[in-house]
Amino acid sequence: xxxxxxxxxxxxxxxxxxxxxxxxxxxxxxxxxxxxxxxxxxxxxxxxxxxxxxxxxxxxxxxxxxxxxxxxxxxxxxxxxxxxxxxxxxxxxxxxxxxxxxxxxxxxxxxxxxxxxxxxxxxxxxxxxxxxxxxxxxxxxxxxxxxxxxxxxxxxxxxxxxxxxxxxxxxxxxxxxxxxxxxxxxxxxxxxxxxxxxxxxxxxxxxxxxxxxxxxxxxxxxxxxxxxxxxxxxxxxxxxxxxxxxxxxxxxxxxxxxxxxxxxxxxxxxxxxxxxxxxxxxxxxxxxxxxxxxxxxxxxxxxxxxxxxxxxxxxxxxxxxxxxxxxxxxxxxxxxxxxxxxxxxxxxxxxxxxxxxxxxxxxxxxxxxxxxxxxxxxxxxxxxxxxxxxxxxxxxxxxxxxxxxxxxxxxxxxxxxxxxxxxxxxxxxxxxxxxxxxxxxxxxxxxxxxxxxxxxxxxxxxxxxxxxxxxxxxxxxxxxxxxxxxxxxxxxxxxxxxxxxxxxxxxxxxxxxxxxxxxxxxxxxxxxxxxxxxxxxxxxxxxxxxxxxxxxxxxxxxxxxxxxxxxxxxxxxxxxxxxxxxxxxxxxxxxxxxxxxxxxxxxxxxxxxxxxxxxxxxxxxxxxxxxxxxxxxxxxxxxxxxxxxxxxxxxxxxxxxxxxxxxxxxxxxxxxxxxxxxxxxxxxxxxxxxxxxxxxxxxxxxxxxxx
Amino acid sequence: xxxxxxxxxxxxxxxxxxxxxxxxxxxxxxxxxxxxxxxxxxxxxxxxxxxxxxxxxxxxxxxxxxxxxxxxxxxxxxxxxxxxxxxxxxxxxxxxxxxxxxxxxxxxxxxxxxxxxxxxxxxxxxxxxxxxxxxxxxxxxxxxxxxxxxxxxxxxxxxxxxxxxxxxxxxxxxxxxxxxxxxxxxxxxxxxxxxxxxxxxxxxxxxxxxxxxxxxxxx
Numbered sequence: 001x002x003x004x005x006x007x008x009x010x011x012x013x014x015x016x017x018x019x020x021x022x023x024x025x026x027x028x029x030x031x032x033x034x035x036x037x038x039x040x041x042x043x044x045x046x047x048x049x050x051x052x053x054x055x056x057x058x059x060x061x062x063x064x065x066x067x068x069x070x071x072x073x074x075x076x077x078x079x080x081x082x083x084x085x086x087x088x089x090x091x092x093x094x095x096x097x098x099x100x101x102x103x104x105x106x107x108x109x110x111x112x113x114x115x116x117x118x119x120x121x122x123x124x125x126x127x128x129x130x131x132x133x134x135x136x137x138x139x140x141x142x143x144x145x146x147x148x149x150x151x152x153x154x155x156x157x158x159x160x161x162x163x164x165x166x167x168x169x170x171x172x173x174x175x176x177x178x179x180x181x182x183x184x185x186x187x188x189x190x191x192x193x194x195x196x197x198x199x200x201x202x203x204x205x206x207x208x209x210x211x212x213x214x215x216x217x218x219x220x221x222x223x224x225x226x227x228x229x230x231x232x233x234x235x236x237x238x239x240x241x242x243x244x245x246x247x248x249x250x251x252x253x254x255x256x257x258x259x260x261x262x263x264x265x266x267x268x269x270x271x272x273x274x275x276x277x278x279x280x281x282x283x284x285x286x287x288x289x290x291x292x293x294x295x296x297x298x299x300x301x302x303x304x305x306x307x308x309x310x311x312x313x314x315x316x317x318x319x320x321x322x323x324x325x326x327x328x329x330x331x332x333x334x335x336x337x338x339x340x341x342x343x344x345x346x347x348x349x350x351x352x353x354x355x356x357x358x359x360x361x362x363x364x365x366x367x368x369x370x371x372x373x374x375x376x377x378x379x380x381x382x383x384x385x386x387x388x389x390x391x392x393x394x395x396x397x398x399x400x401x402x403x404x405x406x407x408x409x410x411x412x413x414x415x416x417x418x419x420x421x422x423x424x425x426x427x428x429x430x431x432x433x434x435x436x437x438x439x440x441x442x443x444x445x446x447x448x449x450x451x452x453x454x455x456x457x458x459x460x461x462x463x464x465x466x467x468x469x470x471x472x473x474x475x476x477x478x479x480x481x482x483x484x485x486x487x488x489x490x491x492x493x494x495x496x497x498x499x500x501x502x503x504x505x506x507x508x509x510x511x512x513x514x515x516x517x518x519x520x521x522x523x524x525x526x527x528x529x530x531x532x533x534x535x536x537x538x539x540x541x542x543x544x545x546x547x548x549x550x551x552x553x554x555x556x557x558x559x560x561x562x563x564x565x566x567x568x569x570x571x572x573x574x575x576x577x578x579x580x581x582x583x584x585x586x587x588x589x590x591x592x593x594x595x596x597x598x599x600x601x602x603x604x605x606x607x608x609x610x611x612x613x614x615x616x617x618x619x620x621x622x623x624x625x626x627x628x629x630x631x632x633x634x635x636x637x638x639x640x641x642x643x644x645x646x647x648x649x650x651x652x653x654x655x656x657x658x659x660x661x662x663x664x665x666x667x668x669x670x671x672x673x674x675x676x677x678x679x680x681x682x683x684x685x686x687x688x689x690x691x692x693x694x695x696x697x698x699x700x701x702x703x704x705x706x707x
Numbered sequence: 708x709x710x711x712x713x714x715x716x717x718x719x720x721x722x723x724x725x726x727x728x729x730x731x732x733x734x735x736x737x738x739x740x741x742x743x744x745x746x747x748x749x750x751x752x753x754x755x756x757x758x759x760x761x762x763x764x765x766x767x768x769x770x771x772x773x774x775x776x777x778x779x780x781x782x783x784x785x786x787x788x789x790x791x792x793x794x795x796x797x798x799x800x801x802x803x804x805x806x807x808x809x810x811x812x813x814x815x816x817x818x819x820x821x822x823x824x825x826x827x828x829x830x831x832x833x834x835x836x837x838x839x840x841x842x843x844x845x846x847x848x849x850x851x852x853x854x855x856x857x858x859x860x861x862x863x864x865x866x867x868x869x870x871x872x873x874x875x876x877x878x879x880x881x882x883x884x885x886x887x888x889x890x891x892x893x894x895x896x897x898x899x900x901x902x903x904x905x906x907x908x909x910x911x912x913x914x915x916x917x918x919x920x921x922x923x924x925x926x
Binding site: 022023025026027028216217 | 844847848849852886887888889911912913
């Protein structure tokens with residue numbers, strides 16, 4: 001008779017997942033780890049060690065009593081999740097009725113979670129996380145959690161501190177290393193600071209949970225032991241059970257719903273929307289092919305170069321690539337091209353090279369393409385015609401072509417000043433478009449969401465190359481800004497905190513009206529001057545200069561503006577306040593497409609300090625970043641939040657369409673609109689024009705040359 | 708003021724829903740493209756293939772569409788008794804046997820093999836019978852998945868095809884694979900000689916249905 005062998009059961013569980021790995025791919029639903037109530041990947045109230053894949057965004061809405069969470073989670077790496085969250089605490093009022101009416105308390109919070117050990121055959125994944133850092137501390141917790149997959153089960157076990165440690169069922173192991181871990185009492189009245197001394201300190205609790213996947217039905221069942229004990233913290237009166245359970249239904253890869261029963265008394269309903277922006281998954285149009293010229297046509301071109309220029313111009317126009325200048329010489333061709341269709345430089349360059357290779361006389365051996373952004377020639381590609389054609393016929397790899405080609409920055413006059421062929425451009429050139437747009441105020445005492453739907457009209461009047469008048473007008477359609485009733489209490493110049501006055505008075509406004517002049521005085525040096533209504537709150541004059549070495553990972557720039565505050569209506573009048581603001585900017589690109597920007601200088605309110613911005617840009621163009629500023633203002637002068645900080649994401653619109661396009665949907669968030677560390681919001685900043693137009697970016701996108 | 712706002716709101720609605728009626732060059736390009744993307748997602752692509760092109764091609768051919776994607780023309784590459792191999796310009800292969808797709812290649816996920824005891828329509832009894840087949844997929848691999856089919860047969864009806872009109876009967880094949888929860892309905896339009904002129908078939912659980920319509924029948 002066979003004896004009971006516990007190890008055999010464990011082995012069966014471990015192998016179960018591998019045996020079923022192929023069939024799991026074919027279930028109608030792909031069940032994957034889902035969000036916790038708080039937004040980052042987890043069980044319900046408790047976290048687990050699972051992470052989102054990199055370049056993912058997830059919106060989470062999770063409602064129960066007393067806490068309703070609305071959050072956005074981003075994963076700049078596959079080992080890091082960051083969550084920004086608003087929590088409505090339904091059993092607490094925002095403030096006195098005279099101040100905020102019946103509105104319930106809204107708490108802002110920021111979480112971070114990092115994977116420290118990947119799951120192995122016999123080892124669990126381990127993650128460390130911080131919940132509600134630099135906030136009011138209502139949900140402040142730290143945790144270390146492990147999760148192991150056993151077949152269709154995901155088992156999690158962890159230690160929690162702070163709110164997660166309220167159950168206090170475990171002695172804090174870190175006390176062995178330092179007595180400071182015994183207590184947790186460091187507080188910040190203004191919020192917004194990192195109370196590092198509290199981290200992993202005080203009461204500690206062991207928590208755990210089990211998740212079980214039913215891929216045939218698209219379900220993930222969840223059960224957890226909740227150590228947050230809201231009854232001990234007096235946030236609810238009574239807890240009937242420390243066990244929470246729930247079920248997630250994964251309707252599609254981008255949408256899931258969940259229902260849970262918590263504390264033995266409350267139901268919770270949630271939904272999550274997510275998108276992954278690592279790659280462009282929508283097929284785009286292939287390059288246009290043209291038939292090669294016959295001998296008679298080639299002879300005609302030799303007699304009259306205009307035929308070559310005209311046919312090249314017409315064919316490239318069909319790709320929305322506009323020739324700015326061209327020069328056909330005996331054995332080489334120079335072509336300067338600009339486009340607003342392609343988000344990377346290499347695609348239009350590849351398409352131009354293909355056309356030139358098809359239309360140029362046989363003696364032409366080298367194709368020089370000058371890529372332009374605006375009126376700047378940002379890069380020159382010198383490609384051997386024979387090599388390009390071989391690559392186009394799969395006889396040469398793109399990396400071989402890269403090695404055989406030369407990519408450089410322009411060190412002479414732009415081609416449009418010297419070339420034989422310069423298409424006639426009639427100045428002044430006028431362009432405009434309109435689009436609906438939204439303005440928001442989120443989380444204020446007057447209401448959680450106040451907003452405006454308006455029509456935005458952008459117009460550009462170009463007087464000559466490098467000189468243009470850019471204007472942007474807003475016409476309100478509908479807004480709820482009249483409810484705003486929370487005037488600024490700032491004790492420093494109110495350069496941003498009067499936002500409510502601007503929103504209320506500026507329903508039909510001139511958002512910008514500025515004259516801009518661009519110049520490239522030396523190799524790799526770019527300059528810009530601007531004058532007018534530079535942004536909705538300030539007008540003035542100034543400029544910037546940027547040194548961006550083409551083949552180096554760094555750049556540096558300096559901007560200086562004399563500005564005056566605009567009147568609330570945002571038409572032509574000004575207020576009394578004026579100042580001079582300027583920054584030295586240092587830019588450095590780290591490996592893994594991590595970019596940094598350090599700005600040192602004087603801000604609009606006259607405070608002096610530094611802003612650090614860190615972001616990661618993926619090959620698809622998706623970008624996620626954080627920033628923080630510290631100036632010579634004290635925490636009291638700055639007010640709630642103690643210092644300026646925020647995050648932003650940028651999703652290229654190209655990822656949503658079946659054709660190429662430039663532009664991005666950018667979402668940035670300052671938790672609070674404060675006067676400290678407020679910088680001028682500049683249009684067409686030089687780094688935005690030429691920052692991603694350098695050798696490393698071209699090499700990154702080189703595969704697109706034949707695409 | 709309210710009327711003014713209402714009229715402006717209507718204007719915006721037109722921007723969203725009436726792009727074909729106004730000068731789209733003056734709307735920020737993102738909105739025009741978004742409208743187009745949503746339209747394609749709901750209604751799919753229109754067939755832009757000219758019947759003259761099909762007539763001028765000397766080979767047997769069929770129009771194929773995957774999900775709501777654009778239509779593509781596939782040419783008959785080879786015949787082996789009642790098994791036809793069709794190929795598209797971008798290297799997608801479909802192998803059909805008596806109108807049923809039994810193998811695919813060149814798709815992101817492919818049907819590698821179909822072991823089906825009754826692939827001849829004449830041998831099928833359509834009344835209350837379940838037929839079991841075993842299918843194998845590639846990319847990723849899954850072998851011998853049990854799939855059970857039963858059939859519902861309609862009457863002959865006049866049917867308008869892309870190149871011609873025919874009297875065809877509709878056969879619905881309900882397929883199910885309980886182990887993975889895969890339940891779909893395939894459709895076949897068959898003429899009186901048991902030739903399938905038009906069909907919609909779910910060949911793997913990971914790709915949308917393949918719609919085909921024979922435009923020039925193999926001789």
